[in-house]
């Protein structure tokens with residue numbers, strides 16, 4: 001007898017995540033919702049976000065896999081789709097320490113490492129090979145792009161985006177709604193609502209005034 005599969009829909013198109021999901025035997029993806037039909041080769045387009053309500057009435061127990069990257073959009077969509085539907089997905093080759101705590105809606109992609117006593121808020125996305133070392137705290141709706149590394153005891157406020165391949169040094173505090181550019185090295189605390197980039201990472205307004 002085959003085990004019962006959890007039925008779920010994806011929100012937004014993320015080809016890498018679709019590929020990972022296709023390897024998970026315990027989950028059955030019915031399709032995806034998005035602003036428009038992106039003609040994905042294997043997954044069925046289910047409609048726009050507006051069509052979710054009617055769909056969820058027909059499928060009350062369906063799970064939602066929140067694949068959206070920009071935190072400000074993600075937080076609105078989580079409210080729209082309903083937190084009670086959020087599923088956490090962990091790729092088979094990801095490592096999540098026993099003492100790490102993940103809230104609902106986490107996307108933990110291939111090669112990710114989440115080390116002891118890390119705390120992750122709701123609907124946080126760890127893209128491929130992202131790493132959070134011990135005791136990091138990552139706020140709700142954050143997205144960690146591929147290959148970024150948070151060293152020990154880093155704290156990141158809700159709604160922040162950590163760009164691909166960036167490194168955040170130990171004990172750094174990054175505020176809410178911060179954007180860290182790809183390839184940055186964050187050596188100092190970052191206040192709320194800033195975009196920073198470069199090595200060492202600096203606020204974009206400071207970069208502009210340098211030139």
Ligand SMILES: CC(C)(COP(=O)(O)OP(=O)(O)OC[C@H]1O[C@@H](n2cnc3c(N)ncnc32)[C@H](O)[C@@H]1OP(=O)(O)O)[C@@H](O)C(=O)NCCC(=O)NCCS
Pocket residue numbers: 127145146162163164165179180181182183184195196197198
């Ligand atoms: C930092 C970032 C948000 C800036 O975006 P933006 O405001 O549209 O900036 P622009 O592309 O207009 O570039 C503005 C300037 O910053 C520079 N710049 C852009 N990104 C940079 C980065 N990551 N590091 C250093 N400099 C960067 C540009 O070269 C440009 O410099 P110039 O004015 O001297 O030509 C963006 O470039 C970035 O790095 N996003 C993260 C992408 C990512 O990790 N994606 C993962 C997908 S899975």
